[in-house]
Structure formats: structure tokens, C-alpha cells
Amino acid sequence: MVSAPDLAALETLSSATLRERWQTLVGTTAPSVSPKMLRLALAWEMQARASAGLARAATQTLDQLARGQTRTQAATPGMRLVREWQGQVHVVTVGEDQIIRWNDREWRSLSEVARAITGTRWSGPAFFGLKKKVAA
Template sequence: MSRQRDKLDADLAALATMSPAQLRERWAEVSRKPLPRLSPAMLRLALAYELQAKVLGGLSRAVQQRLDQAATAKSHTRSASPGMRLVREWQGKVHIVTIGEDGEVEWNGQTWRSLSEVARAITGTRWSGPAFFGLKQRKGKAA
């Protein structure tokens, strides 16, 4: 990893001295995506991100989903915080879910990997856990 890290540091430093044409060429090599219409300064930042993501890893799935959601601006999802209790009535029965200190989901005396697993267990169908428990709401509604 040390060699990769040293090469990354060198690649990042080289971006500062590249001409716009060199930046466009480097973008094609690194990203294999269409060239964005950006100023050279912004293209340097985008290239720096792409280089770092290749070596250090990109965004987590959860972060990518939140960014995608923010971009579409159709809904907003609040995070489930440790200690939070979520209550949902379903078919006449009240269900209480507690979020543990490590983010684990506790319901019915068991630990679950996600709110969606609990929602599926309760309803018997695939649900977005955050939507089922009221953490995900359409824009314009009170959160």
C-alpha cells in the first residue's frame, strides 16, 4: 500500500502543473467517462477525486444513495441515530424498533442488519425500512 500511496501522492502533485490539454488527456486515461465541461481548476479536483477513489476506494453505498437522493430532490431521509426508538403501527399492532449504539437494529428481541429487514419481516413484502418507519419523506412534507 505504501508504494500505491507514494504513486498517488506523485499523481496528485502532478495535476497542479498540467495544462488544460494534459488534464483532458489524463481524465480520459483515469476515468473512462465522458469529459465533463469544467474549468481546468475544477477538472483538477475531479481528477484528484478519481485518482484517490481508485487507490483508497470510492464513496460508500449509503453516501452514494444520499447524494443521489439529494440530486433528485424528491425526498429526504433522516439518519437513524443510536438510541432512537421508531414506532410504527401495522395492521393493528404497534411495532417498536430501537437503534443500538453501534447502529444495530433491535426489534422483537432480535438484532437485525437493517430497518428494511425489519419492515420486510413485519409486512411480508419488500419495503424501504426508512420509508416504512417514517425516516424517508417526500420533499415539501415536514420531516
């Protein structure tokens, strides 16, 4: 567990030191946010790592919310996705068992299906309209 003094010490760090701490802890360049927001993000990272962190999906959702550029709706059981591509209609279903089905086959992800349809790498949620840009 992260101690309260460790978290409180973040308040005394300069912007440059906070960015260095982020680079060391996370391994990426610090996001372009205010020092106050970076302190909150560092505190969260420190606590998440101390308690084994969050699931990948939760981390991706939080990252997406922090950037504020897009929102992705999850593919839920019973969902039926329809996409027209080059004059052909493609229907993908998400079974109650969470298995994605298209063209009489089972797929691991919507991105795999989008790749099979287009022949190029696509974000499955973007291809099927589950990923939307947020209005400014």
C-alpha cells in the first residue's frame, strides 16, 4: 500500500519533477495536463500499482475519458452490428456467451472481423460505429 506521506510528498514536487516521476513510474511521456492534474494521476498510478492495478478494459476506458476525444460503447451480449462495406452488408452478432460471430465463424474481437472484411488493420469498435468522437 502507498503511504499517506508518499502521496502528500507529491504536493511539494515541481512540474518538472512530477513529469520525471511519471516517466519513471509509467514509462511514457507525461500527459499535457496541469501540475495539479498530474499529481492526481501520479497518486492514482502509485495506488493502482500498489494494489495490483485495474483491469486493462478499465484502464483503457479511463484513458479515453481523460483524453476526452472519443467514447467507445462496449459490445454487449445480444448486440447485432451491421456495416456496409464496398457494396456488401456485413452482420456481426455478439452472443449471450460474449462470442463474436460473423460469416458462420467465431472471432476473438471486432477488430479481427473488421480486418477480415477490409483487408487492413481497423479498430473494430470504430469500424462498427461503437467508437464515436465527442462533440467539442
